[in-house]
Amino acid sequence: MKKYYLGILIMSASTIQSQKFPDLRAPIAEKQEHIREIHGDKVNDPYYWMIDYFKKGKDSTKVVDYLKAENTYWEGMMKDTEPFRENLFQEMKARIKEKDESVPVFENGYYYYTRTEAGKQYFKYCRKKGSLTAPEEILLDIDKLAEGHAYYAASGFSISPDNTKLVYGVDDVSRRQYTLFLKDLNTGKTTDLGIKNTEGSAEWGNDNKTIFYTEKNPVTLLSEKIKRHTLGTDPAKDVTVYEEKDHSNYISVYKSKNHKFLLIYSGATTSSETRYLDADQPNGIFKVFQPRMKNVLYTITPLEDKFLIRTNKDALNFKIAETPLDKTGVENWKDFIPHRSDVLMQSVSAFKNYLVFSERQNGLTQLVIYDRKTGKKEALIFDEPAYTISPLENPEYNTDQFRFGYTSMITPVSQFEQDLKTGKRILLKQQEVLGGYAKDSYTTERLFATAKDGTKIPISIVYKKGFRKDGNSPLLLYAYGSYGSSMDAAFSSTRLSLLNRGFAFAIAHIRGGQEMGRQWYEDGKMMKKKNTFTDFIDAGEYLVKEKYTSPKHLYAQGGSAGGLLMGAVVNMNPNLWNGVISQVPFVDVVNTMLDESIPLTTNEYDEWGNPNNKEAYFYMKSYSPYENIEKKNYPNILVTTGLHDSQVQYFEPAKWVSKLRDMKTDKNVLLLKTDMDYGHGGASGRFDYLKDISLVYAFMFKLEGINK
Structure with missing residues (x-):
């Protein structure tokens, strides 16, 4: 699908670079024939071999060598920005209060909080008994635990009802496969429970010796089982209290706020189911609250005398229903807060x-x-x-x-x-914000672009006062637009480094999110997914029309499913952007959704469709960034990924970049940066991520001729 910006400000993509890049030879990936044939459609995928590191195939070493070559290339192309990037890193780091403490949260007789120390990447998890003047008890020193690890994530801190034990999860690979640990808070002894491949948290029964956790499939990384473990017993004998057979569902276990019930939630995009158990009887059997219903989502909140149910049954935008504690079936549900359109x-x-x-x-x-x-x-x-x-x-x-x-x-x-x-x-x-921050020096606006179908698309924008709306100012447009996730207006201290150098920053609240209600999501998924992409393009064109920027100064950024957005819009309207930042991008939609061995694939069918269905296949193929690369000019593009990414595997952006290099007709910059130690979320330390932001900013600044 082609769509070109027709405004008078359009310029050839090859003439808008403001600062020269070195004349280095980009890596050229090898091609190997691989035929995909389905629904009578035959497609050659010459870069399919890049999956081999993930599949442990014969070309595993060749894949790593290619990614390293790409890293060497981007480092060479951005070599002259190294001092500037370091300055940006230090500038952004200097705004962060290194020695800080979270607001204490009171629970079950203790105040819990985290605190950070100057120069340290992680934090300490602490508590005080009864009063904030009581002695501090350091429950976990994550700075110490992370020593010697390139990546270290601790999560799911769960205290036993009697306040004497702590269970938590650790991932030191960045694949979101956590091992559970137990710490005795009386003796200080920490024990590896031998429970691996979990979601990273556990929930306590009220007996202080039983925990429930979610186990993942080691290959697909889907959450498949809820297991019960009794402290002091062999984890190999843990009982499976629930196993999810529908591979499109995610499952989790948690405790109600009033501590009366343990709850198991199983949900996909369009339907869900909840089970419940008296937390005082952890060895009991979970009961189904209401069997799953087609196209009905629900979650429950137990009160003393009834359950509240948030549901979209006969309520597109969801409503709150109520039902007695002993009559949980849908036939007993009555409106508590009725649906509102x-x-x-x-x-x-x-x-x-x-x-x-x-x-x-x-x-x-x-x-x-x-x-x-x-x-x-x-x-x-x-x-x-x-x-x-x-x-x-x-x-x-x-x-x-x-x-x-x-x-x-x-x-x-x-x-x-x-x-x-x-x-x-x-x-x-x-x-x-250390170093001083004057709120009055910045302006925020809420704008509305009109989509091609007449829909009004909200845009949140911020810039420093003095920003000129004459079409010559640089602007970074960000969006996500999937899974019903709303990207709301929020503050960022790192963003000040962008605003203070003359950029505006805008968020396009495009369909596929849920900013304007549930229908906003329904109109940006499955067979309406292209609305997400055209909304973003329409938002960009509106900002150009209103002279906030122009195509030679407009930049776009998105990550993960937002990276899919980036890939789609550069295919559909490459002339609208001077630069595009695509982070951990989901760009090989058809091939990934056809391979159920790739982590999380089957969970995604309700979002994108199942390409084994002919109609879904051809619709996906019509927008998938990798499938739709053409011989034409593309903007400057920076792509990032992680070798251990569990959400979007490294080979998607690698294949995309390789095909772009082969097909594009411009001389613009195309860079691929692979973090060889990290996954989907990047670095785990609280400062290391700033280096990635510094690179993104330096990439745009270089294109704008900004070097200080």
């Missing part, structure tokens, strides 16, 4: 005396307080044009104190506590 019900936070609903209306998030005694509802009001507000961790049930977070493009992340009874609100903490 203009409001998306996102979640409910339960307290003894109040409920707090997280909702979304007109593209903005909001919190609504509900008094359980009187039924009175009150929304929290904020006056910025684009912002994000959401509940924070609120583990205590018997309290009237509610914590929430607030941020905007110009307001640093702020944590508030509101007394639900009196309405009194206090600021607990606001992200501190």
